[in-house]
Amino acid sequence: MRLKTMGLAIAMLLAPAAQADEGMWMPSQLPDITEQLRKAGFRGKPAELADLTKAPLNAVVKVGGATGAFVSDQGLVLTNHHVAFGVIQYNSNAQRDLIRDGYVAADRSEELPANPDFRLLVTTGFDKVTDKVLADAHGKTGRAYYDAVDAAGKALVAECERAGGVRCSVVTMFYGRDFYLVKQLELRDVRLVYAPPRAIGNYGDEVDNFVWPRHAGDFTVLRAYVGPDGKPADYAKENRPYVPPAHLQVARDGVNEGDYVMLAGYPGITYRHRSAAEFADQVEWRLPTAVATMKALQDVIEDAGKADAQAKIRYASQLQSLKNGIKRFSGELEGLQRSDAVSVRRKDEAAMLAWLGKQPDARTLRPRIDAAMAEIAAGNVGRERDLLLGLLQSQTQLLRSALRLQRLAHERGKPDAERESGYQQRDEELIAGQLRQVQRRYDPAVEKRLLTTLLTRYQQLPAAQHLPEFDAAFGRTPAELMGTLDRVYAATKLGEEAQRLQGLKAAPTELAVSDDALLKLAAKLQPALLRLDDERKAREGELLRLRPAYMQALIAYREQQGRAVYPDANSTLRVSYGKVTPLKARDAVSYAPLTSTAGIVEKNTGTEPFDAPKPLLDAIAKGDYAGYLDPKSGTMPVDFLSNLDTTGGNSGSPVLNAKGELVGLNFDSNWEAVSASWMFDPRYKRAIHVDLRYMRWLMDKVYPAHWLLAELGTPAR
Amino acid sequence: MRLKTMGLAIAMLLAPAAQADEGMWMPSQLPDITEQLRKAGFRGKPAELADLTKAPLNAVVKVGGATGAFVSDQGLVLTNHHVAFGVIQYNSNAQRDLIRDGYVAADRSEELPANPDFRLLVTTGFDKVTDKVLADAHGKTGRAYYDAVDAAGKALVAECERAGGVRCSVVTMFYGRDFYLVKQLELRDVRLVYAPPRAIGNYGDEVDNFVWPRHAGDFTVLRAYVGPDGKPADYAKENRPYVPPAHLQVARDGVNEGDYVMLAGYPGITYRHRSAAEFADQVEWRLPTAVATMKALQDVIEDAGKADAQAKIRYASQLQSLKNGIKRFSGELEGLQRSDAVSVRRKDEAAMLAWLGKQPDARTLRPRIDAAMAEIAAGNVGRERDLLLGLLQSQTQLLRSALRLQRLAHERGKPDAERESGYQQRDEELIAGQLRQVQRRYDPAVEKRLLTTLLTRYQQLPAAQHLPEFDAAFGRTPAELMGTLDRVYAATKLGEEAQRLQGLKAAPTELAVSDDALLKLAAKLQPALLRLDDERKAREGELLRLRPAYMQALIAYREQQGRAVYPDANSTLRVSYGKVTPLKARDAVSYAPLTSTAGIVEKNTGTEPFDAPKPLLDAIAKGDYAGYLDPKSGTMPVDFLSNLDTTGGNSGSPVLNAKGELVGLNFDSNWEAVSASWMFDPRYKRAIHVDLRYMRWLMDKVYPAHWLLAELGTPAR
Structure with a gap:
């Protein structure tokens, strides 16, 4: 019944009535949606939440x-x-x-x-x-x-x-x-x-x-x-x-299914208002390609780890992060397909453009929108190469260090204010920290194999995507590539921390003529990377100039639908509201919105990661929950689920009840919601929170810290 | 909260009020539980179900x-x-x-x-x-x-x-x-x-x-x-x-959550009334050991299949059955541990014996009960060996055939009535069928490796469990074992169907002196197997004599608790009753009792085993369900879940509604219920049924057979 369900989903996403708690609102927007907030159950004054520099x-x-x-x-x-x-x-x-x-x-x-x-x-x-x-x-x-x-x-x-x-x-x-x-x-x-x-x-x-x-x-x-x-x-x-200008009050009671909750935090990035073409690029090319390429890198690291225990340890964290990324991207892809996101967004955009065609400002907006679309399409021409170069810079340790040193030297030639973000004086301490970390995360054999994987793919790209500097540096055949990597990694001294930090101190002119093999290689590649950066900035400039026309049309279109528009997430403080909500994940499968300590025991195997500490298991067996039990279920809550609109960066966000009291801490999303960075599907988007009753019980009975409970204003029972 | 929950479980299992639909009742017992049946929602007359040789x-x-x-x-x-x-x-x-x-x-x-x-x-x-x-x-x-x-x-x-x-x-x-x-x-x-x-x-x-x-x-x-x-x-x-004496009427309506259902069928075997010591043996030794040994056999077959495509096909069915067995035993173990079955049964038995101590017939019953317990304990002495010999006879094809031929020859020396069950004249046709099947399920290299796995374990057993005939035949070392198997399997002609069937025709004396290497080997092993059989029968005889005392005490004990006792399953016709019931499988996880065609699409990947046929997917997309939809959920049902008491052998059992009409066909249990052969835990015991609305819809709309629907009395809509 996919088709039918999808039809429903489209209706829910597009109909004004069913905005369904979607939204990462700028605090200043909250007074505009007062009615929605009231209807949802908020009991405070939205105006008091409008200024993010004021309490609360x-x-x-x-x-x-x-x-x-x-x-x-x-x-x-x-x-x-x-x-x-x-x-x-x-x-x-x-x-x-x-x-x-x-x-x-x-x-x-x-x-x-x-x-x-x-x-x-x-x-x-x-x-x-x-x-x-x-x-x-x-x-x-x-x-x-x-x-x-x-x-x-x-x-x-x-x-x-x-x-x-x-x-x-x-x-x-x-x-x-x-x-x-x-x-x-x-x-x-x-x-x-x-x-x-x-x-x-x-x-x-x-x-x-x-x-x-x-x-x-x-x-x-x-x-x-x-x-x-x-x-x-x-x-x-x-x-x-530090005496903060304001603090949140931990609630004495908890929440349960249907209760109003809201959350404030710093969501990192979303793409909800991107164009239909960008949705299609993400689903049809970017996610599947990124997953395939990252899996190839994962294979390299796992394979190397089998033969070399030290390499296994050194790359454990990178492997973990690759696996996380693969899982996340796969989940995003699966979710966007399940929500039929490309088609939903396409229809929505087409409807918006059709509506715009009948408005007076179509004459000024439409050409700029079309120009933005053309710019986006032009940016896709080198997408295969750009993905590979991105991984080359994020998944290597030594080459990344060399490239960063050369780039820093290049930027140091300019007045500080004109330097590239991330390479200004204020960033140098961070760069030094990164150069120091390399030591524990690098093995030359593994890095060469990772580079081989990426650059072999680069070598197979059509000529139009090739960069002369890269071709000259790495050769055009696998054999030439292998020869270069062997030679450079055998000769470079950048594997030594002192040498890398030395590079940080060196004058730009010194680095440019360094005789270290890897610094020389990085110097050769740099012009190509700078050129790509220039091209990217030119495109970004055009999009900064033109995309507001698209947003203006979208905001106007939504307004006549009776809906406010929140800006896509950008690591600034946002507020979302909703309610404690169960999840119907699959046919005949329902998840309740509260878990209980009984589930800790059920999952417990005694071995990591399900190895609950003995004091916790003993306390659960004892069942001394007085004052902390959820009154509705009669169980001791652990975590709870809501339909709050969150994304990466919302970790640790305070979850408040209708009175503005703190009832939970956001810490994850469900698997079905990974695609929410592009599309909020109310059927599946959920956020996962620690129930502060669990925290307080732990502080009271299991690992006591009664002085802290007193300071939190919720003394031990 | 395991301990607390367990306490509750114990209470539910033991308290008279909470018999909770447990029971595989002999039809003749149904009039005795009329009140229970009525309370559960049955609308017919229990007396009309009392005779399993009469309609319905x-x-x-x-x-x-x-x-x-x-x-x-x-x-x-x-x-x-x-x-x-x-x-x-x-x-x-x-x-x-x-x-x-x-x-x-x-x-x-x-x-x-x-x-x-x-x-x-x-x-x-x-x-x-x-x-x-x-x-x-x-x-x-x-x-x-x-x-x-x-x-x-x-x-x-x-x-x-x-x-x-x-x-x-x-x-x-x-x-x-x-x-x-x-x-x-x-x-x-x-x-x-x-x-x-x-x-x-x-x-x-x-x-x-x-x-x-x-x-x-x-x-x-x-x-x-x-x-x-x-x-x-x-x-x-x-x-x-064939014109049957009676037939069931397919219902025109379906059932949904809470509705009364009942089921009649031939449950194979349960152990609910076994002693606490037998529960402990099952959980602490038998299940873990059987799983480990069967996994070793699975490894052998999978490994052989990688190298040899024909062997893979020939052992596909045996592999499947091993995997099924492993999964089933693991689930049984997990479930018995989850239900804390050993401890629950121990407390129940102790309470029964304590109660018995105060009754007048304790003096006659208790000594017989103690003797039964001693007999059970004695049977465990050779359990490791017996498990291996059991697998040796069930997991080989050619050796099994040879042993069976020799045993048949042995039995043919007796009057038919005195022959071992399974080796009487009436069984010979069945044996011939089995001997014929060997052809498609046998590969000498695989059989030798399976035997090596089992007999190597046998060789490592303590001396007390050894059998002189086996030691003589297979040797005491792995090298001797390998030599024997190579020699015997190279020489035997039993791989040819004609030779095996010839063995069936041969006179007993002929077989005893056969010069076929495998028949000779089987002849050597036979005295040991006959001796073990004798010992087993002596024990079984004692238990047949003594266990009724245990049952008599149990039945009396339950009677004063206000509960009837059904006999353990034994492949005879039994009736169970209950209702369509959801499952709360884990903390915060609930399963609805009806699935729908939407779930077929959700699970579908296009590759086996989730490769729904195109006609079905098309019909689901079309959604032409008129007359078959579940009125409560508005979805097209596929399968449903009940708390009916079932076990292996109940596959295909008709599931009837309160009016005695056919609404489903039992076909599986949930994973959490695999342990129900030993203990019925009302929290987890469920049975899985095909919803006949789905069958009728398929016959009507997807793979039409309207003449059949007419014959079933539920014509196409």
Whole structure:
């Protein structure tokens, strides 16, 4: 009955009435959708959520690439175990394995400093700067448009950061239509307060990744500190807890099926408003091709690992990330096919263009929309090559280091403000950190085989996609390629950390004439990569200029459908609302929206990743749940499921009830929702949250930290 | 919450109120549980179901090791696709692949004869013969008791079969307490009328085996024929349809969640009333050991199949059956552990014995119960060896044939009535059939490797379990074993069908001195096997004598709990009742009790086993379901789930609604219920049925056979 169901799905996605809680709203949009929010069950005032620099939304912070929230007036921050995993790992060693055992600070003095590059960002400014950003761009096209936007943005950022203690950035909403300057306080002294053992925080690990029903206690408690002067500071003993401008209140009760919930966080990127052609490219070419290529790399690493135990260890993390990516892309593909996304988007776009044809502004908008479409199509011409070069730069360690050093040297030849993003003075510390990490993640034989896999595919591409510099450097045949790689990797000294860091210190002119084989190779390739970068920027400039016409048409079209449009996600603070919702995943298969501790025991095998700690199993057997049980089911909740609109970056996002109290922490999506970065299908899109009743029970009865419960305002029972 | 849940489970299993539809009732017991049946929703008169030789229960027939039912007054029989699979296979060849394409007879003249050894058995007599069976046994013990029972049984069978055209057997209920003489009409001309393609009848195959939600149309329609004189006859063109004494009426409506259903069939064997020690043996030793050994055999066959395509085909069926067995045993183990069966049974037995201690007949019963326990424990001493010898006889083709020929020769030296069951004159035709089948299922290299696997394990057993005859025949070392097998299999002529059938004709004395290497080997092993048989029978005799004391105590104990006791299954006709029931399989996971055609499309991958035929997919896309939709869900049903008490042998059992109309055909259990042969856990025990609405829709719209629908009394819509 696929066809029939699909018809229904299309109707649900397109009909104004069935907007179905889709949306990652800018806080400033919330007053516009007051009626929707009320209908959904929200009991607060949307206007009070409109400013993300004011309470309560300024309690929501950025943690690494994810989200967290202040939960006490003494700087306590709640985020996911997997978001704070680096902090836990940094504090672990053979004598004290906090990953295995978890950590409970007995009091504030026992809180452990995070790794020095760990940061908490508190948004303190969010100002519309569209006019400033576009002032110089008007009348320009392509690369010039891009450069004007880029330069204006960099100038705004530099000015904003001049005072110090803040990170600034310029972001665009609606793909070039609006620009905002984001100002964030950067807290550098963050400490570990409470973490459950891995077998709680990451119960089920990869086996349960993207899986509902889930049984992980994926939370960790941190605390932000500032200097005695109240300003951001590096770790120091005399620092004192940061007093946040606002904090969220942990709820005393939980939620159950049908209850209103909302979530605030920093979703990374979505493509919901991309054109139908981009949907088709993603489903018909990009996802299947990326999966096939990444699987080839996975095979190389697994094969090498069979013969070489050290290589296996060194590439464990890269392999894991490849497998994750393959699983994610495959799931996205499967989901987009299941939702018939290409056809749904095509019909929607065709309807929009037909409607636009009858509007007065069609005459100005339509040509720009057509030009944007042509630009998008032109960008696909080299897509096979670009995918391979992207993997070449992300999946190698030494070649990537050499390319980065050469690029940095190149950029250092310019004034700092004109340097490429990621290669400015403010980025150099990060680059140094990356160059240091190479040591533990590199094996020459494996890197050569990975390169062989990628470049053999490159060699087979049609001539139009070839780059003379690459052909000259690697040859046109597999034999030439093999000869080059053998020669270069035998000769280079970049495998030594000191040599790489030396490259960081060297003057640009020195690097350009370096006699290191790999640095020389990178120098040869650089002009081609710079040229591709130029072409890409020219295209991006055109799209920044033209895509707003598409967005303008879409927004107007939706408006007459009675629907508001949220901008695609871009790592800025967004709010989504919805309800605790079960999932009908397949014919005759239903998943309830709450899991319980009984499920921990059911899944438990005693071996990783289902090796719940004995104290937890004992506490479950004892069943001392008074004050924490879900009243409706009479069971002790662990995780819950909602239809909230989330994507990567929403990890750690606080989940609030209708009164704005904290009831959960977002930490994953279900498998069926992986495609939601392109299309929100209300039948399948769900988000997975830790139930804070579980956290509080653990803190009360299993790994007690009653002083923390008191600070959270939810004392032990 | 395992402990808590378990506590609940124990309560549910033991409390009188919560008998929870458990029970495979002898029809004669149904009047005793009238109140239960009424409460469950049955609308007929239990007394009308009390006689299995009268309508309607005499419409239920035995088909192979499974069940079927007459569904028209012209001998139409409904059973599972997998039960009739041999018939479909027998009629298939390269030109006409009925497995792939299914079969729809256009009219009666196109009905295809089944394989000649295919039988339908209609029960025509079921008489209590306890006094006759035990008359000579009184006062005896052990082997003498066994022989007395055996001889009395054989005499009854011989007398019963004297008239011809019937198969008779003596069965015991309650492990030696009661004996019945079963008389069955044996219909030998059975024809194939309607079979769906494999991709419908066995949609999902092994992947979906024991799986709910399920989407298989596991049914086939046969017709029984008799000679022109109305008596059972071999196939002949002039035969005419058998007019059964009764037939079931296919319902015009279906069932949905909560509806009463009941089922009649021939469940093979259950162990629900075995002792706690036997439960422990099963869970702690037998299941894990059998799984490990069968996996070793599976490895051998799969490995051989990689190198040899012909061997792969020849062992496909044996491999399938091994994999099925492994999966089944693993599931049984998992389920018994999940239900904490050993501990539940131990507590129940202890409570029963404690209660018995306070009863007046404890003085006579308790010593006999203790003696039974001791006998059971003694039987475990050689269990490792016995398991290996069992597999040696079931998993080889040629050695099994040789052993069977020698055993037959041995038995032929006795009067027919004294021969071992399975080796009497009446069994010789069956043995001949088996000897013929060897041809297509045998490869000498594979058989040698299977034997090596089993006998190497035998060689490693402690001395106490060794048999001098086996040690002499196969040697005590792997090298000797290999030498023997190579020599014997190189020399034997039993690989030729003619030679095997020749062995069947040969006089016993001829075989004993045969110079065929394998027949000689079998002759050497035979004394050991006969000795083990003797020991087993002596034990069985003791248990036949003593176990009724255990059953008597149990029945009395249950009676004061307010519960009736059904005898463990023994391939006799039983009735179970219950309702259409969803399954809460795991924390937060619920399965609805009806699947729909939408699920066929969801599962479909286009490749086996999820390769639904195009006509089916087209019909689903068309959605022409008028008259067949489930009114509650508005979907087209495929299979449904109930809590009916079933076990192996119940395949093909008719599932009836409260009015006694046929609504489904049982064909599988869920994975969680595999352990139900030992323990009925109401939380997990479910049975899986084809919904006859699906069968009727297929016959109406997809692979039409309107003449059949008319004969079934449910004409095309």
